Amino acid sequence: MAAIEQNPRITTAWSLMLLLSLASAGVLLQAFAQLDGNGFISIDCGLPGTVSYVDEETSLSYAPDAAFTDTGSNHDISDDYITPELSRIHRNVRSFPDGKRNCYTLRSLMAGSKYLVRATFKYGDYDRLSRPPIFDLYVGVNFMSEVNISDPDAVVILEAVVVVVDDVVQVCLVNTGTGTPFISGLELRPLKDSLYPQANATQGLLLLGRRNFGPTNKSDMVSQPKDPTPGYIAILHFAELQLLPANTLREFYINLNGKPWYSKPYSPTYLYTDTVYNTDTSRGPGRTKDIEDGYSDFGGRPAPAIGGFTRRYDISINATANSTLPPTINAIEVFSVVPTTNIGTDSKDRSKSNNTVKPQNELTGNGYGHSSLHLENRRFTYRKLEMITDGFQRVLGRGGFGYVYSGFLEDGTQVAVKLRSHSSNQGVKEFLAETHILTRIHHKNLVSMVGYCKDGEYMALVYEYMAEGTLQEHIAGSDHDERCLTWRQRLRIALESAQGLEYLHKGCNPPLIHRDVKATNILLNEKLEAKIADFGLSRAFGHNSDTHISTNTLVGTPGYVDPEYQATMQPAIKSDVCSFGVVLLELITGKPAILRDPEPTSIIQWARQRLARGDIEGVVDARLPSDDHNVNGVWKVADVALKCTAIASVQRPTMTDVVMQLQECLELEEGRASGNTTEGFVYTGSSGNLRLHYNHALLADLSAEVSQKNDGFPVDHNFGMLAAMMSTGPATR
Known part of the structure; x- marks a missing residue:
């Protein structure tokens, strides 16, 4: 083009x-x-x-x-x-x-x-x-x-x-x-909707060339062509700019390649814009055509060809025998018709009110179920994946979809190749869902997709390589792990992850629910910059005002699943908030989402009980040196985490609230590290829905809250029932 x-x-x-x-x-x-x-x-x-x-x-x-x-x-x-x-x-x-x-x-x-x-x-x-x-x-x-x-x-x-x-x-x-x-x-x-009717929800127009012959008011250069067909569309614009004297006439024929284009003689109207277009559009194989206008009856010099086209496309305007004035033309436009693709949300994932999902970020249509992909990302064959991974030699990790392998593209760029296992409980639907979503959401804190493979029975996704692996790998390190994250690094990772989720919730319309937020789905690059990954379970809302979507399957990962979602089978934006609160607790404590000593216990309940006693040091990761963090700073993040994991979703903050609070926490920590703070101050917070002051009254309230809510959130979190309900969802991803 x-x-x-x-x-x-x-x-x-x-x-x-x-x-x-x-x-x-x-x-x-x-x-x-x-x-x-x-x-x-x-x-x-x-x-x-x-x-x-x-x-x-x-x-x-x-x-x-x-x-x-x-x-x-x-x-x-x-x-x-x-x-x-x-x-x-x-x-x-x-x-x-x-x-x-x-x-x-x-x-x-x-x-x-x-x-x-x-x-x-x-x-x-x-x-x-x-x-x-x-x-x-x-x-x-x-x-x-x-x-x-x-x-x-x-x-x-x-x-x-x-x-x-x-x-x-x-x-x-x-x-x-x-x-x-x-x-x-x-x-x-x-x-205006009446202009360029060839442009619609299924096709757009790319301007190949425009030649303005007269008018200086660009608002006059409009077209209203009809009966469009795919290919190339030439549009001629006419307007009579002179008030013609009596007994004068400007009338002419319009010809395309020597044949009548406009069946009757045409006479432009004074100060009225009009257009003529070709209905027999060219369908050349990727080749566009030169356009030349000729004033053959009056010896007019052809205008320069438009663009760098490869064949001649002759348009002539010739005065009729009755015309007393030469023909005029104001402008020519040539467009290429470009098919457009709109991809949709699964028809099963709509709210109970049956509101059709309103699209944004090109998430439109009737589902992920179609078998073909027409995406701008590079498509790999299975043979090509074998080559770039050197026969799938180096394994980076494994999840519910299958193994993840290291690979190198022709230009030396390292990538991660997630190859679906034939025994995976995730199928074509999840693969297409993740592929389509990743081609339509773009944020610095979301992992980028390089390409995909759908070659017969083989399916794979090719991502940017994240050198430092998953957040879970860093959290689960040993007591002497040299990769132990500092408190400041943890805060930055928390903030960047929150920003990625905020984009899904607020930057996309309809909002997207990730539905599987967890430490293994937060990846770190060589700079320890965090990016959210794994969108195979993500779903879209119909409207920003919706509170939930209805599903018939519980998905997610034990320890991270919102208890309200578990009870109602209706995932919501606040379900992601709850899961993110668990990640915050993991960052604070260095412990997994489910503690198994002496028996399976939710990290939420474990942390709530200790924080209710004011035992903040008993909650902080033992690998962190005492001079690595400020106790008040940890309290702030812990309070955000507890608010995120509140039993009732209406009591949880939004991800925008969380981003604001974590930004403040990081700024305060960086100020402490540079010596620009005073030890012993008590932070009172600035958010209207996050209570962030730390004193005896708070501890008393928190203790009462834990006592009152034990029945609604049992210590063992009923993980046996949860595992049984997740037969169609991944236990780990």
């Missing part, structure tokens, strides 16, 4: 307003774009800071991109490519040297509406390597175009007309191994 290259004078006339959400302590938690009065979003990619600017030429506002993506780095292009005429948006870029796929998230859209998405790229030797890259551009999960930067001084523009399925859409750059992806600008414009 061809891109449009224009000179550095290119400018746009679009604008943006940005809304930032700040935590009470002054910490920036999350920023959301809010559309301006015209419904526009305009982003200057690579612009540092948080301050927008007004473009001098268009008088419209452009915003920095930090609120739209959390990966990549900012760069200025080389001074050699900066001229006074160059638009400000093209003077800097954001590049993405890490990861295969990096995305911008555009929010506050109108679900089911039509939008124009425009991405611009000016290389300008920003990396001082003089090697323009080639990479791919996706809108949502759908491939739109290859971005091929052949000239470092060119501005490459890609435009697509798409229908968004919900109030958010992601625009992603995918590394194809031929250079580091980058972007200069990203803009989004709403379109």
